[in-house]
Amino acid sequence: MTPQQPKPSSIDWITLLLYFLFITIGLLSVYASVYKETNPHIWDTTQNYGKQLIWIGISVFIGMLILLIDEKFFFAFAYPIYGITIFMLLLVLVAGTTVKGSSSWIEIGGFRMQPAEFAKFGTALAIAKYLSGYNKDFAKKRLDQYISIAIILAPMVIILLQNETGSTLVFFSFVFVLYREGLPGWILFAGFMLAILGVLALLIKPLYIIIGLVVLAGIFLLLVRRTKALIFLTIGVVVVSSFLVGSIDYAFQNILQNHQRTRINVLLGKEVDIKGAGYNVQQSKIAIGSGGFWGKGFLQGTQNKFRFVPEQSTDFIFCTIGEEYGFLGSSIFIILYMVMLWRLLVMAERQRQKFNRIYGYSVVSILFFHFLINVGMTLGLMPVIGIPLPFFSYGGSALLSFTILLFIFIRLDANRVNELKNFD
Amino acid sequence: MDKKKKQKTLLIIFISVAFIYLCRLFYLQIVDDSYFLSAQNNVLQEQTIYPARGLIYDRNGELLVYNDAIYDLSVMPEQIKNLDTLAFCEVLGITKDDFIKKFDKMKKQKGYAPWKPAVFERQITIPTYAAFQEKLYDFQGFFVEVRTDRKYQHNNAAHVMGYIGEVTDRDIEKSEGYYRMGDFIGISGVERTYEKELGGKKGTRYVLVDSKSRSQGRYKNGEFDTAAVAGQNINLSIDYKLQELGELLMLNKTGSIVAIEPQTGEILSLVSSPAYNPNLLIGRDRGNKYMELLRDPMKPLFNRPLSAPYPPGSIFKILMALTGQQEKVLNPATTYGCHHGYMFVGCHPHGSPLPLRPAIAVSCNAYFCQVYRSIVNNPKYPHAEDAYNSFYKHIASFGLGKKLGVDLYGEGNGFLPPATYYDKIYGRYRWQATTTISLGIGQGELGITPIQMANATATVANRGYYITPHIVKKIGGKTNPNPQFNKKNWTTIDTSYFPIVIEGMQDVVERGTAYIARIPGISMAGKTGTAQNPHGKDHSVFFAFAPVDNPKIAIAVVVENAGFGATWAAPIASLMIEQYLTGKHNTRPHLKENMLKGNLNHRNDTAATKTK
């Protein structure tokens, strides 16, 4: 048997095109965000954009290599790859380098890497491999559920120990994958409601929430056909929720330290912290707001140039887009990003092989989660959690890992055509 | 079909988020023009508003410390354009090499960024400032910032007021970012203890500036601004005139004076000699002057009254007389003979045998060794250790052997050996009174700081209690700002045992060893002491309080290597008491003159450096 090379026609060109479009706009934005008249050369490797250019070269090269690899490789080596990423994460704990308060970096031969980025596709491969195994069923089998969750939790715990809250949170995106593979919708819904309830408990007096819950439950029971079981269930939900709200409020008032309370209040927007992280959000809103409808044009957005330290080309890259391309450009950006997510969702669903499908869903979920948090943060809608915007933000490890994540899926998808032929 | 539904659910979630974000963008970029108004390349800039530091007054409202403007030359590196470096260096009086060095140093500082203002040269002189102001237009990017430094109205009380200086990296870290590079902070004295009250609270103003850093108005009408809170003024309990006299009398002598108002615990005067001029530690020369003072062999920076331990000498005899009575091994009629001393402790010639009161008046060493022996060998206790522990408790209740808790930085513990100390040397149950007999006359391992000595004197004056000595009387016009300085700390000695001891102390001044300290018309109780000094000539010690029946001042004076207490310490204390109680000290001019003439340090600290 010879390795099956993908035919050019079987590669999903839409995704590939979007990828190249994104990294190009990304590079230009990084360039614009640190651009200085005195130093205009984009290939200046002492500047962020020069370095980003090199990383783009490396990423595209490795992406192309991935397209040439036999697709069975990823299935066969899913666990070893996962193992290596976990090992690297552990290595960071022992021999990590601290950069700006985060101890998640490791230095190999002059290159600085952030293994937490690579753990994302490692985990995606492992979960895909595990759930696509013989006789595995996430919807029905307890043991399969536990093991799947363990596969996701392992890197999360280690990354949390590295003080990287943002990267840890990203792994919550696997909830969408599990949802697709049989996690009941009501759990997703209940989890969502619980989160809302938790936030409400911190925002409003618990008594009001409990009154609200009772009223809602009453209305609910009036509207539906009341069976004994349903009445008891509703009362149970109200009692448990009330207890939960009360205890969250108690813990907040009595257990937390004063500065921890302040931090949470800042996150919730009850207090404005204009020093520190809050400053970047204010500046970010000014930058985006000053873009207007048409934007100021490429390299004209001196608003944020040099003023954000040091996140302007990494976590706050969307500001540059908002300022220089205005509402028009920002909208196009958001729509294009949605097109990519939609395209990947379609691709994932059309897979015959369970492994490919689960991996595809992982890719979609991770990319969506990054978009949700990163763009939300620059718009002042999400708390300041430092995670990059895939394909746009400055940063070698992130760009490379997102490229690998995406290209593995493009490669897996390309094989779909061959499979069809085999079945015919 | 269920699978398709799940795919659709996810797609709906994605699109909802995208929709919310588009609405938000629409609001920020199109609807809310408060952001668009700042479209002319405006940047949010945080400006710090520095509050005025609180002023410091003495107990009578005499101004001691105020603020003085200083000028820092700052630069916004990004905006330097066509700088004529030579002209610039000429105005500042530096060479081109200096210029390059300064610039490099500035660039290496933490938090440096070309768009942030940074201090190029601290505290330029007023002539430089004037010359610079004239040519400001030629030096684009540079500007002058006005800040305030401290200035001292009088050249004394340096150890009390302390000084301020630039924050260290540790201060910045500890303050969780409140302090920034170059901010001033209290480093010693009152400036340090009351940094929070004096320092006030910095305010912040957010302005939008254009790319040339010209202000374009407040950000969001000052919604995020915080006002600066000015530091509070402080009234010290120090009597400035008394302090001035104390430093004058101690000129060219090494030692301390501590005066306390017994009823309140307020410190009236705190002299550490040799002193230094507080105006040395201000301005751009602060660092150099500080190093000079640090290298001075007489250690002018050392705060003697708070931290230097001396053998307590005679104050211990007083405490012994009180403890003996409390332990019922001594009463006013108890008589002991003296044949030029007891065991190896010598004594000077005087009548013998004597009861308690005259024994105090003549300061008989043998008498108090006997008292000590009877306390420690008290048959009431099974072991000498137990008796000693009880003795220790009584002595410690006068505030000896541990920090008193004065509101000044750098207080020392002194040393009062616990029973375990002797256990370690001699072994448990292996020692008794005669082994440690020198304690009876306040010699041996003991160490007591001048402030502890003054406090013990105040305790005797109060007939049994003291209030923790403190230096601050009012903060922000509010009297008695620290509740812990209202509490009476009672000793373990019954009040009824004090009068006989005080009568003995009064005899000391009326007709005893400190006759020289007597002030006509003022009743005074005191005691001279000669603290043995293993390293040289004995220290001259005197402590006293007056008037006897309604004590207004308790004082302890220590003059190092000066011999008998009556020679130096007693006259100095006497002049101080007179000054405080009558407002003048010129009734005995020859006494003052003798004190001023005394040069025990054999070098000339001229009065000019100390008084205006």
Ligand SMILES: [Zn+2]
């Ligand atoms: Zn004698």
